[in-house]
Amino acid sequence: MLVVKKFGGSSVADKERIFNAAKRCIEDYKNGNQVVVVLSAMGKTTDGLIAKAREINPNPPKREMDMLLSTGEQVSVSLMAMAMNVLGVPAVSLNAAQVAMHTTSAYGSAKLKRIDTERIRHELEARKIVIITGFQGVNKYDDLTTLGRGGSDTTAVALAAALHADACEIYTDVDGVYTADPHVVPNARKLQEVSYDEMLEFASLGAKVLHNRSVEMAKRYGVQLVVRSSLTRAEGTIVKEETKLERMLVSGVAADKNVARISVLGVKNEPGIAFKIFNLLAKHNVNVDIIIQSIGREEKKDISFTVAKTDLEEALDLLEKNKESITAQAVTNEENVAKLSIIGAGMMSNPGVAAKMFEALSNANVNIKMIATSEIRITVLIHEEDVNRAMRSVHDAFDLAD
Ligand code: ADP
Ligand code: ASP
Ligand code: MG
Numbered sequence: 001m002l003v004v005k006k007f008g009g010s011s012v013a014d015k016e017r018i019f020n021a022a023k024r025c026i027e028d029y030k031n032g033n034q035v036v037v038v039l040s041a042m043g044k045t046t047d048g049l050i051a052k053a054r055e056i057n058p059n060p061p062k063r064e065m066d067m068l069l070s071t072g073e074q075v076s077v078s079l080m081a082m083a084m085n086v087l088g089v090p091a092v093s094l095n096a097a098q099v100a101m102h103t104t105s106a107y108g109s110a111k112l113k114r115i116d117t118e119r120i121r122h123e124l125e126a127r128k129i130v131i132i133t134g135f136q137g138v139n140k141y142d143d144l145t146t147l148g149r150g151g152s153d154t155t156a157v158a159l160a161a162a163l164h165a166d167a168c169e170i171y172t173d174v175d176g177v178y179t180a181d182p183h184v185v186p187n188a189r190k191l192q193e194v195s196y197d198e199m200l201e202f203a204s205l206g207a208k209v210l211h212n213r214s215v216e217m218a219k220r221y222g223v224q225l226v227v228r229s230s231l232t233r234a235e236g237t238i239v240k241e242e243t244k245l246e247r248m249l250v251s252g253v254a255a256d257k258n259v260a261r262i263s264v265l266g267v268k269n270e271p272g273i274a275f276k277i278f279n280l281l282a283k284h285n286v287n288v289d290i291i292i293q294s295i296g297r298e299e300k301k302d303i304s305f306t307v308a309k310t311d312l313e314e315a316l317d318l319l320e321k322n323k324e325s326i327t328a329q330a331v332t333n334e335e336n337v338a339k340l341s342i343i344g345a346g347m348m349s350n351p352g353v354a355a356k357m358f359e360a361l362s363n364a365n366v367n368i369k370m371i372a373t374s375e376i377r378i379t380v381l382i383h384e385e386d387v388n389r390a391m392r393s394v395h396d397a398f399d400l401a402d
Helices: 015-030 045-056 064-085 117-127 150-164 197-202 211-220 273-283 309-321 344-350 353-363 384-397
Strands: 002-007 034-039 091-092 101-103 112-115 129-131 137-138 142-148 165-174 193-195 225-230 235-242 252-268 288-293 300-307 332-344 371-376 375-383
Touching: 002 015, 002 150, 002 375, 015 034, 015 064, 034 117, 034 150, 034 193, 045 064, 064 137, 091 117, 101 384, 112 150, 117 129, 129 150, 150 165, 150 197, 150 211, 193 197, 197 211, 197 235, 197 252, 197 332, 211 225, 252 273, 252 309, 252 384, 273 288, 273 300, 273 309, 288 309, 288 371, 288 375, 300 309, 309 332, 332 384, 353 375, 353 384, 375 384
Parallel strands: 002 034, 002 165, 034 129, 091 129, 101 137, 165 225, 193 235
Antiparallel strands: 101 112, 137 142, 225 235, 252 300, 252 332, 288 300, 332 375, 371 375
């Protein structure tokens, strides 16, 4: 068997955790398996590096950010190889350039395009454990790139697909995917299985337990994942195409605090304006989520939407610079907001789900600023301060607790 095992930052945060992870990998190795390990940077290293960069330059060039951030994963992979060496098992660490993990050139949000497997295969055949940096790649200029925060999950899935691995295991600090973030909703229930589509919604709507692109890729290449704890032997959650379990109306609640609202006010009520606004943002890689357009009045209308907080400055800058061409009278924004979503393939054919969610929010005295729906999710934009309370209230209303 070929196994890909990914350990997140908290699972390699210190010496003890590194040895703990090393031993779990060695168990598989000693059972005769080929073992590929993908690591994140230790603990909060990436946050620390970002803070360091901002001390020097509040608006650092994206290329240099990737050069900096990619060091975090190099530290953890080399230390892991040293730990395995102490434990008497041959291991080799490789970064993205050494493997040749090719990505697009978009620094900070690069997409994996192609992975050369030759070096990895060669090392595996020499009976070594191969430890690879998550989160990073190389672009056509031979520069290091990063895949976006949380991107190590995507590295693991991409490697599992490229190597046709028999298993892809994501080890983290919780023992699976829950009906809501167990750190916010203490009585959240662990899901035995979750479908790719639901997991994709979970991940895209803020449940950072898996990087959303890792789920997208797992679905595309049919990589079955298991999300489990690096510290306990609990079974974990299986992420796969179809789940056999009885479909719940709502499978969970997710929240995302990395959100800001932008309103473009008083634009002309004529064709092409929405295209101009969203094309401008798309060209600069700014993702937009909930969109609301007011009914036109006196030849004018307002368009509001949400972006990631981390994209807010860039988005405002773009809109201000292009104010005339998009015919805006003013551009306003609000930062202290969060998205709260319910997710579930079961809600498609069930009326009343939205009403129930709104009732739970009303009971918790939470004001709704924006609403968006799809077949398998309902999202509301609320005040950031309300989000944890709102999450517990909605979780209770749908009887999701253990
Ligand atoms: P890692 O460093 O291992 O990649 P992350 O911090 O990225 O770990 O993701 C794990 C965290 O995801 C958990 O600690 C938990 O707080 C959070 N989380 C959010 N939503 C969920 C959910 N529905 N189920 C499990 N964990 C969740
Ligand atoms: N170290 C990166 C981050 O903190 C990637 C990851 O952990 O997946 O975002
Ligand atoms: Mg993560």
